[in-house]
Amino acid sequence: MEAAVKEYTYKDFASDQEVRWCPGCDDYVILRSMQKALPEMGVKKEDVVFISGIGCSSRFPYYMNTYGMHSIHGRAPAIASGVKLANPDLSVWVITGDGDSMAIGGNHFIHVLRRNLDLNIILFNNEIYGLTKGQFSPTSLVGQKTKSSPYGNTQPPFSAGELAIGAQARFFARISGNTPKEMTALFIEAEKFKGTSLIEVLQNCPIFNDGCYVKYTDKAVREDRQLFVEHGKPMIFGKERDKGLILNGLKLEVVTIGEKGITQEDLLVHNANEEDPTLHQMLVRSEYPMVTGIIRAFNDITLEEREDALTAQVKSNSNFTKTDDLFFSGDIYNVF
Amino acid sequence: MIAAKEEHKQEVLEAVIIRFVGDSGDGMQLTGTQFSDTSAMFGNDVATFPNYPAEIRAPQGSLYGVSGFQVHIGSVEISTPGDNVDLLVAMNPAGLKTNLHALKPGHTVIVDTDAFTKKNLEKALYESNPLEDGSLENYRVIEVAMTSMTKEALKEVEGLDNKSITRSKNMFALGMVYWMYDRSAEHTIQFFNKKFKSKPELIEANTKVLNAGFYFAETLELIPNAYTISPAKMAPGTYRIIMGNTATAWGFLAAAEKSGLELFLGSYPITPASDILHELVKHKHFGVKTLQAEDEIAGITSAIGASFAGDLAITTTSGPGLALKGEALGLAMMIELPLVVVDVQRGGPSTGLPTKTEQSDLLQAMYGRNGESPIIVIAASTPANCFDYAYEAAKLTLEHMTPVLLLTDGYIANGSAPWKVQSVASMPEIKNNIVKEAKENWHPYDRNEESLARNWAIPGTEGLEHRVGGLEKDRISGNVSYVPENHEYMTKIRAEKVKRVQNYIPDIETEFAKEGDLLVVGWGGTYGSLHSAVKQMDNEGYTNIGFAHFNYINPLPKNTEEVLKKFKKIIVCELNSGQFVQVFRINFHGFDFLQFNKVQGLPFANNELIQKFKSLVK
Numbered sequence: 001m002e003a004a005v006k007e008y009t010y011k012d013f014a015s016d017q018e019v020r021w022c023p024g025c026d027d028y029v030i031l032r033s034m035q036k037a038l039p040e041m042g043v044k045k046e047d048v049v050f051i052s053g054i055g056c057s058s059r060f061p062y063y064m065n066t067y068g069m070h071s072i073h074g075r076a077p078a079i080a081s082g083v084k085l086a087n088p089d090l091s092v093w094v095i096t097g098d099g100d101s102m103a104i105g106g107n108h109f110i111h112v113l114r115r116n117l118d119l120n121i122i123l124f125n126n127e128i129y130g131l132t133k134g135q136f137s138p139t140s141l142v143g144q145k146t147k148s149s150p151y152g153n154t155q156p157p158f159s160a161g162e163l164a165i166g167a168q169a170r171f172f173a174r175i176s177g178n179t180p181k182e183m184t185a186l187f188i189e190a191e192k193f194k195g196t197s198l199i200e201v202l203q204n205c206p207i208f209n210d211g212c213y214v215k216y217t218d219k220a221v222r223e224d225r226q227l228f229v230e231h232g233k234p235m236i237f238g239k240e241r242d243k244g245l246i247l248n249g250l251k252l253e254v255v256t257i258g259e260k261g262i263t264q265e266d267l268l269v270h271n272a273n274e275e276d277p278t279l280h281q282m283l284v285r286s287e288y289p290m291v292t293g294i295i296r297a298f299n300d301i302t303l304e305e306r307e308d309a310l311t312a313q314v315k316s317n318s319n320f321t322k323t324d325d326l327f328f329s330g331d332i333y334n335v336f
Numbered sequence: 337m338i339a340a341k342e343e344h345k346q347e348v349l350e351a352v353i354i355r356f357v358g359d360s361g362d363g364m365q366l367t368g369t370q371f372s373d374t375s376a377m378f379g380n381d382v383a384t385f386p387n388y389p390a391e392i393r394a395p396q397g398s399l400y401g402v403s404g405f406q407v408h409i410g411s412v413e414i415s416t417p418g419d420n421v422d423l424l425v426a427m428n429p430a431g432l433k434t435n436l437h438a439l440k441p442g443h444t445v446i447v448d449t450d451a452f453t454k455k456n457l458e459k460a461l462y463e464s465n466p467l468e469d470g471s472l473e474n475y476r477v478i479e480v481a482m483t484s485m486t487k488e489a490l491k492e493v494e495g496l497d498n499k500s501i502t503r504s505k506n507m508f509a510l511g512m513v514y515w516m517y518d519r520s521a522e523h524t525i526q527f528f529n530k531k532f533k534s535k536p537e538l539i540e541a542n543t544k545v546l547n548a549g550f551y552f553a554e555t556l557e558l559i560p561n562a563y564t565i566s567p568a569k570m571a572p573g574t575y576r577i578i579m580g581n582t583a584t585a586w587g588f589l590a591a592a593e594k595s596g597l598e599l600f601l602g603s604y605p606i607t608p609a610s611d612i613l614h615e616l617v618k619h620k621h622f623g624v625k626t627l628q629a630e631d632e633i634a635g636i637t638s639a640i641g642a643s644f645a646g647d648l649a650i651t652t653t654s655g656p657g658l659a660l661k662g663e664a665l666g667l668a669m670m671i672e673l674p675l676v677v678v679d680v681q682r683g684g685p686s687t688g689l690p691t692k693t694e695q696s697d698l699l700q701a702m703y704g705r706n707g708e709s710p711i712i713v714i715a716a717s718t719p720a721n722c723f724d725y726a727y728e729a730a731k732l733t734l735e736h737m738t739p740v741l742l743l744t745d746g747y748i749a750n751g752s753a754p755w756k757v758q759s760v761a762s763m764p765e766i767k768n769n770i771v772k773e774a775k776e777n778w779h780p781y782d783r784n785e786e787s788l789a790r791n792w793a794i795p796g797t798e799g800l801e802h803r804v805g806g807l808e809k810d811r812i813s814g815n816v817s818y819v820p821e822n823h824e825y826m827t828k829i830r831a832e833k834v835k836r837v838q839n840y841i842p843d844i845e846t847e848f849a850k851e852g853d854l855l856v857v858g859w860g861g862t863y864g865s866l867h868s869a870v871k872q873m874d875n876e877g878y879t880n881i882g883f884a885h886f887n888y889i890n891p892l893p894k895n896t897e898e899v900l901k902k903f904k905k906i907i908v909c910e911l912n913s914g915q916f917v918q919v920f921r922i923n924f925h926g927f928d929f930l931q932f933n934k935v936q937g938l939p940f941a942n943n944e945l946i947q948k949f950k951s952l953v954k
Contacts, residue, residue: 015803017815046798051641054806061803062816067795069644070805071637072667078602078634082641082649083795085625086600090645090795108637111630311620318621323589326619327757331523332576333377335567 008039013048015065026177026203027056027124031063033180034122037187038066043091051080052095053105056131057124057203060095074105077112077121084117088304091191092119099129102138102158110167113196115303120190120197125160128209146208160200161284165277165296171197172284173294176217176226177204182292189294195302202290216290227289231297234267237289244268245289252282254289272297349563351410353418354513356506357435358427359396360389360403363506367425368405369752370510374523376577376754379567380409383719383864384752385417385939390607390691397459402434409517411566415718415864415871417751419941423516425509427451427482429460436472444476446512448505450483480552482508489548495537504545511549518564521546571756578755580719580748581608584652584678585615587726589622590758592648594727595734595766600647601626602638604657607690608746609680612652632660636677640664643673644804646770646794648730650676655684655697659704665739666705669830671804672781672790674733674768678726681745681861683937692937693747695860696912701741702890702919708827710834712736713890715743717863720755722748725887727763734768736837737789738830743889745861745911747939768792774799780814787840788833837891844884844893846902852880853953855903859886859916862940866909869945878953889919897924905952907932909940 013035021027038048048066052058054073061068071079080094094112101109101123112121128146129135135148139160143152161172171193175183183201190197202213216225227237227245235245242257244267255262272294274280280296320326354371356364365386376382387404394401408418424439426432428451439445452467466472467479486505490496507524514521525543532538578586592599603613605628617626625647629635636651643649653661658679668675681697683689701713712732716725722744729742769784771791780802781790793800802814810817811825846855848870858866863885870883884899886892900906900920907930908917914931921929932948934940 044798046801047796049645049795061805064803066801067644068803068805069641069671070803070807071640072663072806075633075637075664078629078637079641079644081627081634082600082602082638082643083645084641085627085638086598086642086645086647086649087796107630108634111634307625311623314620320619320621322760323586323593323622324759324761326589326622327576327586327759328574330576331373331377332574332757333379334574335379335570335572 005042005044010035013038013065015063017062019063022207024206029180033183037184040188041191048091049083050093051076053100055097055100057095057097074100077108080119084119094121096123098125098137098139113164113167113169116195117303118194123200124203125200126203126205126209127212128205130205130208134208164198165281169198170195170298170300172296174200174292176202178217227291229270229293231272234269347563349565350412353408353421354423355406355421356425357404357431360401362427364403364405367506367510368407370524372407373577374519375409381414381568383408383414383417386750397430397456399430402431411568415868429456433460441474446478448482449479450481486545489544490541493541504542507542507545508549511546512553515550515553574757575754577752579752580722581611582615583722584726585612587723590760591727591730593760594763597648599624600642600649602629602635603652604629604632604635606654606657608749609652609654632657636661636664640668643675652678654680654682662705666709667806668739669709669711670806672737675739676729676733678742680749689937693745694911698915710831712740714888715860719748719751719753731766736787737769748861779812781812835891838894841888843895844899846882846884848874849880849882851902853904854881855906856883857908865940869942
């Protein structure tokens with residue numbers, strides 16, 4: 001990409017289309033955070049592409065004044081992979097939801113993570129199907145009453161992060177839908193990261209699943225219930241900044257600084273760059289505290305880098321530059 | 337060795353059909369390919385067809401594990417691999433049992449007697465040894481202890497294990513056949529030198545066995561005749577033997593180069609289409625990008641992504657895979673992006689007959705999507721013209737901005753024939769609808785007034801940022817529109833755009849009679865069978881039969897109805913229960929379309945066609 005990138009404001013990234021999400025939906029927060037993050041990324045507007053599937057979240061590209069495709073249910077990761085392989089210079093974003101990515105699109109979701117193309121996926125997880133009006137999703141809780149589970153959901157849920165890291169995700173972050181400032185910063189970090197970045201947004205659906213994350217995200221309890229991890233920093237949380245995580249055998253344990261002789265030095269220090277995902281998986285699974293921030297950011301070679309290197313190697317070993325070289329080589333014969 | 341050729345009667349033949357059969361591990365495909373390549377280089381016209389089981393290595397000696405390769409060579413025009421064979425080479429009892437019916441009475445079968453053991457005879461369900469019980473008395477049987485002679489020939493070559501020794505017995509058979517048909521072994525020896533570059537012991541072994549077979553046949557009194565087939569009269573030029581799937585892949589390479597776009601293939605392996613992926617993945621030196629995707633859906637959707645980003649994007653599949661791609665194909669049609677889908681048809685429905693041929697995906701190609709979603713459908717008709725129609729598919733999709741479905745089938749995809757090599761410079765121009773800069777009042781759904789193709793604005797182009805998607809589009813801005821009149825307008829314009837392709841494709845031309853009593857109609861991969869049947873009848877004096885073979889299915893050529901009107905009877909011949917004929921019935925009224933259909937996973941046989949046609953013209 002060329003160096004000269006225009007000075008943009010968030011308005012440059014807003015399309016002329018009227019936003020049609022329900023009032024009070026966290027999707028507005030995500031949209032605005034993205035529009036604010038993009039001018040900070042140093043990418044040209046014409047190099048940005050949003051690809052979505054189907055669902056409430058997937059209307060997102062229509063509201064961004066960039067290139068975009070609102071595609072078909074579950075397939076956005078595969079379409080985005082094609083875009084990125086065709087033109088690795090583009091900044092490619094996948095917009096998806098819990099049903100889109102982990103139900104109908106589950107296969108594409110795990111394989112895009114495995115391949116590690118340099119693209120960014122924002123997963124709007126509201127633990128419900130919104131656009132089809134309130135059926136349970138693959139992240140809905142057991143017992144959850146929905147339109148399609150009036151007596152309670154019997155299907156155990158996926159944890160998005162656990163699934164993603166199991167599928168070799170190199171970058172996984174989680175953010176609460178009501179923290180726009182942190183979200184904007186995360187989007188910028190995701191763009192900087194070379195490889196597939198997955199950001200799970202804990203997104204409230206005010207209509208069909210209102211308050212699903214309230215015990216972690218409500219302003220009154222947020223600091224006590226959430227641990228926002230930062231690479232290289234100790235895992236501290238709590239209004240009084242007195243709670244922290246230690247490793248007790250093979251389990252994480254919440255401790256209080258000053259009790260039982262615990263000091264800040266005893267706490268785990270977050271290493272997002274670690275290749276071994278064991279601790280990252282524990283952080284992903286933790287319910288108290290709910291861990292947010294960049295949980296995993298392991299730098300690895302991307303698919304397009306592997307492909308580029310291979311193509312360069314094949315080119316340098318080949319005598320073929322034009323198709324005629326191929327067509328007129330080998331077992332040809334002449335008829336006179 | 338005694339050079340005894342002069343003492344033998346050398347008979348000149350117009351054409352000969354040879355079938356090599358054996359266990360799937362016996363190397364019959366290689367043997368057949370070597371014989372056909374050598375014959376082509378000698379100047380013969382050639383058509384080949386492999387016939388192999390879906391099982392990779394079926395139990396040795398079993399009836400369902402038989403693999404075969406048929407070669408038809410001639411000094412005259414050869415349009416099909418042929419039906420009944422002049423020479424059968426059977427490497428084991430199962431091969432003999434499953435293929436003897438195809439050998440013309442009185443003709444020759446060569447067998448490896450070493451393979452006719454009690455165990456193998458039992459596996460082939462023979463109650464007694466056919467070599468001993470008189471059941472082959474209508475044929476000329478040449479019994480050769482090929483396995484033992486191969487071992488004998490190799491006893492002094494060092495570094496060979498037992499398996500490599502027995503596996504080279506196919507070269508003994510090939511050597512014999514080379515001598516019988518007056519072919520030089522030179523090309524095959526060169527092939528060994530290349531293939532086994534790093535294994536000199538294998539070059540030596542295979543060459544020795546090949547020569548042993550050749551000399552054995554030369555000195556053998558059991559082979560009274562040697563035959564020769566003179567070179568065919570073919571248009572001057574440079575040729576090569578090409579398989580249909582390779583030709584398809586190369587057509588796309590040529591189209592990418594001509595159009596100046598990069599080629600992207602998204603694909604999921606499926607028989608019999610995988611060879612297109614195998615071929616294209618080799619050509620990274622031309623900048624070809626391939627993604628072996630996680631499934632059929634990702635195959636096509638990754639291609640849609642690549643197309644959105646400005647590549648010439650294709651995806652390849654076969655029957656069941658096309659069903660999986662249906663939804664995404666509808667998206668490509670809706671967002672009006674270029675995309676080629678290749679469907680190498682196989683026996684259906686469901687998993688069907690993966691290694692057999694059929695033409696039963698035609699209606700799926702035409703209508704297999706939700707909503708009204710017309711696309712361009714074309715079909716290749718010979719192994720060599722898979723090149724032309726792949727190129728044409730790319731040209732049409734880029735020029736008309738709507739997906740093109742290219743139908744081939746297992747028969748032409750795996751079959752091979754001489755291809756007159758075409759230089760990219762001689763191929764027709766390919767235009768595209770790319771818009772490079774933002775002009776005032778630009779809209780994503782602005783159209784070319786004549787073709788109705790919308791313009792193609794590619795990410796990375798400043799000022800042309802826009803959104804597309806599967807929801808109905810406003811006719812100009814491409815934004816989501818639920819306006820009733822707009823939906824009807826857009827439905828019609830997408831159909832009209834495909835219909836107008838008629839203005840850009842050639843008229844249908846009939847072969848043989850231009851008017852008369854019977855018009856034989858075919859489409860796609862049956863060209864060779866139908867052409868040779870009508871030609872044979874024409875030679876016999878039935879000059880009132882015409883033949884119209886269609887490569888353009890949707891839309892049909894403009895003059896189709898005009899041509900149909902010139903004949904009293906019309907028979908539509910297809911390897912399905914009658915699908916193209918349905919398309920005719922929808923489009924052309926006042927005709928009584930007769931049908932000839934076959935759904936056995938096999939191509940038409942010459943005699944069944946001729947018998948049918950003769951019953952229609954007295």
